[in-house]
Amino acid sequence: MKFLRNNYIIAKKAFKNYKVYAILSIVMGLLGAFSPIFSNYLIKDALDIGSSSFSIQKFYETLICFLIYTLAVSILSNHFSRVYTPSKLNDIARNINLKIFRHALKLPVKNYDDPGFLNTYNYILSNGVSSAFDAFNSFASLITEIFSLSILFTLIISLEYKLLIICFISSIINFIINLKLSKISYDEQKELVYPERKSSYVSRTFSLRFYMKELKTTMLAVPLIKLFKSSVDEKTDINVDYGKKYERLLNLQSLLSNLSLALSFVLLVNMFINKKISAGEFAFAFNSFGQLSSSITSFLSIFPGMYRNSFVVEDILNFFSTPVCYEESGMELNEVDSIELKNASFSYDGTHENLKCINLKINKGEKVAFVGLNGAGKSTLASIITGLYKVDSGDYLINGSDAYAYKQKDLYKKFGIMLQDFNIYSLTAIENIFMDSSENISTIEKEQAFELIQRLALDNKFEDVNKLCETYLTSELEDGGLNLSGGEEQKLALSRILIKPYDVLIFDEPSSRLDAYSEKSIFDSILEVYKEKTVIFISHRLRNIKNVDRIYYIEDGKIIESGNHIDLMNKKGAYYELYKVSSQSEQ
Template sequence: MWIEDEYKESKDNPLHKEFGIWSNTRYILGKILKYRPEVVALLLLGMVCSSVLSYFWGIFGKYVIDIIQAGLTEEEAVGRLIRIVLLAGVIACLLNIGSVLSDNLIWYRFIYVRMQMITERIARVLSLKYELIERPDVLDVARRAEQATGGNMNGVEGVMRYMQMLLTSLFTVGVTFVAVLVLDFRLILALIALCVIQFLYYRKIVEKDKKEVWDKLSDSWRKTDYMERVTQYCDHAKEIRLFNLSEFLSKKQEDTYRYKEEKWDVHYELWFKNSFVTQVANVVIKALIYSVLFFAVFTKDLSIGNFTLFLSLSMAFSQALLDFLQRFGDYKRASLETDDFRSFIELEIDDDEKDCIEIPMADTYEIEFKNVSYKYAKSETYALKNLNLKLKPGQKLAVVGLNGAGKTTMIKLLLRLYDPSEGVITLNGTDIRKYRREDYYRLFAPVFQNVEIFAFLMSENIAMHSRDKLDRDKVKECAISAGLEEKLGSLVKGIDTPLTNVVEDDGIDLSGGEKQKLALARALYKGSKIVVLDEPTSALDAIAEQRLYEQFDEMIGEKSAVYISHRLASTRFCDQVAMFENGSLVELGSHDELMEKGGKYADMFNVQAQYYRDNPEEQLEGQEVEKVG
């Protein structure tokens, strides 16, 4: 059921491409030949067997009637009938076996090809530059590519399944066309006209069904899903009981279902009309075929045997033609969805990693921002403007500022998740864009604010390698150093304990603090030259945050480190403090230097200082701390 308007939004995306139905057919056949080449043979087998079965018994009937009318002796006639029945039985068995084999061996191979295409899509997602996966236009084509590999009769699998149906219908039309043409060419024209009229009415019903039912139900699906989540899951259970919302929510759900039932009534009424028209059209087609055949009997001395043969072939022709017209619309829709898949897979992105050089081996690395600015796509203002900053070997740098000051953008540029819009970032004097990203990433051990826990073993979560490739002793050492010794002692499987119960039933969940320790263990295991701590303690209270930062600093040792926070627990033990505001570096110096300067950093530190002290009356830095609130 193809409605082109459904794809207007995707065509508005400049990254979306239209490849055409024949190009997509060749493309999908190429995937079939690559992953499951035997599918082509199964397609041809099913096409021939299913097609011939649709008119086989008409051919059999002709020969039976011809034998009966041949004026043979009873013994000779019975002998011929037995032989033809046996032959027809063998042929019919072979045709049915071929058709069943094709149907039963091909469907899961279609799924296998689709799964391989999903693997291609995921590999494409994982290979995209981080900067691209935040762009709305890239996210749009990625989401549509995901929908195109959703399965069943949609997208890439839909092309394969409809291809199977279309080949059978087309083969039947081709075989039977000649026979009907020999009978009466006017019958061909009449049958084509009736099938086209029936198809056009079918398309009208499809469009009306979409407009009056499915378009209006789009909001209803979301409402229904929402109401089912609210009423059946425990997220809102406390509020429902304490505020006595049962009757209120039940009424809301009933209203949603009532609206859907009204639209379903319209849906079934439309398709009842289509069924009625289809039956009338079938009666007209059969009447027309019988009329032509009766006329041929009287005017062309058509035998009863040939009458049976042409009747079967004419019926098969009309049904196959109608099936082809209706399925071709579905095939075109699936092809349009395949455009979505190919638009993402064949996304044209500049290859900025050509002619890259190796990162030189060194004990220490110095990174410098030189007049670096960055502007997000479609933004009119700079998120970071004209930054000049140097991270020296072994230096501890605190990056501070309020939310939205530019800290996160600066870190993404440092890690080369983004490339500068202007200026350059150098590693030991060389532009980092001359290195492969994969090589550059190895220099950093990050600990982010949101700790991502994978549904793997704890050891795999720390090492970020599969079990057969990790160093178990090193994993344990890093976990203990990060403060997970007590947790490991409580686990029967130790570092082989699965995390989360998404995959394994005996998986465990970690607390917020344990996740942060695991993230630190992960950074320690990686053992990179530069450690980046991007607000990993935002969920902790101020004093616990300061103590954890001090532990981090002790474990990091002589490595270079960058601490990012809008709170100031990390600044006093850092060599340099970089204060950001509105995308600009406004102050740079040691903690003591900036406090003595009495600028924005000093103001911010004094406001926060009371939260980092066990005794709120204690004075810090010999200064009077004004109590807030």
């Protein structure tokens, strides 16, 4: 069956990587299975002392063996469950999450515009580790429960077979109920993901510095609190709705449990009255019946758990089968000589076209600019060129070949983009500049980064190379972390692009947070220093891009004008009108 196959796939991978833990789990389960049976014999012997030839000396010998055994099992179990298992669970959690993170890096950015994908992704991040662990433990439990059932079955059938019939009937009904409970639990958790995302989003906004400034100075907290309340109400409605379903099935389980217990009790009392069993055998049979019922229930409950777990595993398997951006075995990209889009169109949601029949060609060393009103498609076009998004129709060519035939990692090494919505991370400053781990950054590169920081006038924040390497940015995770101003953050984001040997540099609003002096200095520096590089600007401040080789005016996802500044001004078209408005607003 599919649910067994899904659990087996995950359990097999876990067993392959954690054989010792797997074997120890089974051994500990088997050792634990003996304790209740041992205890039953002890009670039987105690009750039969004096009423049979059973000697008190033999009872004490049995008691001492029982105490030694249970103490040894308890000590081993405590170490296994409290020391050994948590370390292995953390190891499993780390490996699974790392695989999820690494696969997520390979997926198209477009996936993250899909709420359905985000819901599933968040769900497997929350439940993927526990599901893998549960799948593994389920198979270990199966072995333990089969062993326990075999012993209890043999003991009870030697006394009264009718007890087995009562046990099996009640357990099968319990099994069916547990299957339904498992499906209900999975459905509830899936429905809770979206309201959980909303409440978590609000919680995050109230915990981060760059949100708190606006929360304190505006009334934005009102709609956010409203959103939080509505998400909690949503969760409450879901919990209550599913709680009623749980309630009906759990009440049925309680009724069934009490009924089977009463029937077994009546059956054993009659046997005792008719002297078919002794007092010790009565206690032994009754306790064994309870243990058998519990063991059958535990055995059968493994399957509803696996059934529920199967849905999560299915989500995990589907996630890892999600098509990646490009094949890693593609062509090597050594140098970018030309970029060309032919009749290229793109849509985020599959309905509204954000880019429509784009045609352009940019040769090596050219300086171009994309201009237009907000929402025209400029940033989307830059993301297409960088390879973050893939065109839906038409062609994107690099050096005359299909851009998507190149290795993705080569594409990202050749195209550097400063995003308009860049982020500053709670890592060291040097890691924020190189966007890499500090151990991968050479001493020479660190020196070069400090020289660049000096050119960008950030050396007042980082006096030397050591400060650059030791200072953590933001105070979100580190006490004493450095919080930069908006302009300083933009300069640091600029340094990420300028520090690496990209063939193509893309600047999406690189100066929106800078003062006029810094802005002009940076634009002039880029045009002067990177003469041989291909540079693409996206800017609302048109005075800074007058000297580029070609300007593309984009409107509603289409290129409606192109040319240099003088040509476009002479046309007196859309660019001319925008430039006039821009010049007046900048005066």
